[in-house]
Amino acid sequence: VSQDVHNLAGAYALDALDEVERLLFERHLASCAACRAEVDEFRLTASRLGAAVGRARRAVDRAAGRAGPEGF
Amino acid sequence: VARGDRAAYASLYDRCAGQVYGLVRRVLRDPAQSEEVAQEVLLEVWRSAPRFDRGRGSATSWILTLAHRRAVDRVRSEQASRDREDVVGRRDDATPGFDVVAEEVEVRLEQQQVRSALDSLTDLQREALQLAYYGGHTYREVAELLGAPLGTVKTRLRDGLIRLRDELGVAT
Numbered sequence: 499v500s501q502d503v504h505n506l507a508g509a510y511a512l513d514a515l516d517e518v519e520r521l522l523f524e525r526h527l528a529s530c531a532a533c534r535a536e537v538d539e540f541r542l543t544a545s546r547l548g549a550a551v552g553r554a555r556r557a558v559d560r561a562a563g564r565a566g567p568e569g570f
Numbered sequence: 571v572a573r574g575d576r577a578a579y580a581s582l583y584d585r586c587a588g589q590v591y592g593l594v595r596r597v598l599r600d601p602a603q604s605e606e607v608a609q610e611v612l613l614e615v616w617r618s619a620p621r622f623d624r625g626r627g628s629a630t631s632w633i634l635t636l637a638h639r640r641a642v643d644r645v646r647s648e649q650a651s652r653d654r655e656d657v658v659g660r661r662d663d664a665t666p667g668f669d670v671v672a673e674e675v676e677v678r679l680e681q682q683q684v685r686s687a688l689d690s691l692t693d694l695q696r697e698a699l700q701l702a703y704y705g706g707h708t709y710r711e712v713a714e715l716l717g718a719p720l721g722t723v724k725t726r727l728r729d730g731l732i733r734l735r736d737e738l739g740v741a742t
Contacts, residue, residue: 515709
């Protein structure tokens with residue numbers, strides 16, 4: 499397997515592959531423990547970017563008086 | 571939640587609903603669609619919780635990973651029907667968007683850590699990561715937006731994530 503395939507681990511973990519490449523990379527993942535480990539770490543890393551966005555209050559929660567960002 | 575316990579789900583919901591909606595809206599931007607997708611994500615969390623594998627990271631990380639995936643799915647399906655006419659206009663939206671609401675201390679700390687980790691990247695790494703993650707773009711679109719070769723963008727997304735991972739002390 500060429501180095502090029504391993505290189506897709508970043509784009510994969512960011513959901514930045516198109517459908518065809520995503521399926522191809524997932525096939526590669528099934529047989530590459532190094533990429534699986536890297537993808538797990540990248541997903542955790544990407545979710546930190548997601549957590550940093552912060553909370554937004556949904557209209558439905560506002561209407562129901564549920565805990566939104568102000569209530570957390 | 572793994573046993574389908576309602577009280578546990580209610581508590582998870584209260585902790586995560588705002589974060590899920592915040593991230594989905596960051597990627598999708600349209601409030602009504604974001605509400606729909608966030609609701610789908612929370613239902614999916616509820617249904618698949620019994621399969622949740624603790625070894626793969628915290629529940630929050632898993633939920634945000636799912637939320638991002640579903641938001642991107644929606645972006646791609648919307649864009650398929652909209653012919654991507656405004657792809658360049660989306661470039662402005664690559665910033666993290668740290669100002670959704672006034673946040674409590676814990677979230678502000680997370681934001682500071684992420685901001686400082688992003689600051690440690692090269693400009694190309696940072697812009698590529700932000701366009702891909704926050705903008706919901708494929709790496710091909712990112713290459714187009716940045717006027718950079720495909721192979722370079724692929725590599726920068728990966729080595730940018732390696733740098734972020736190390737800066738944030740992420741380990742599995």
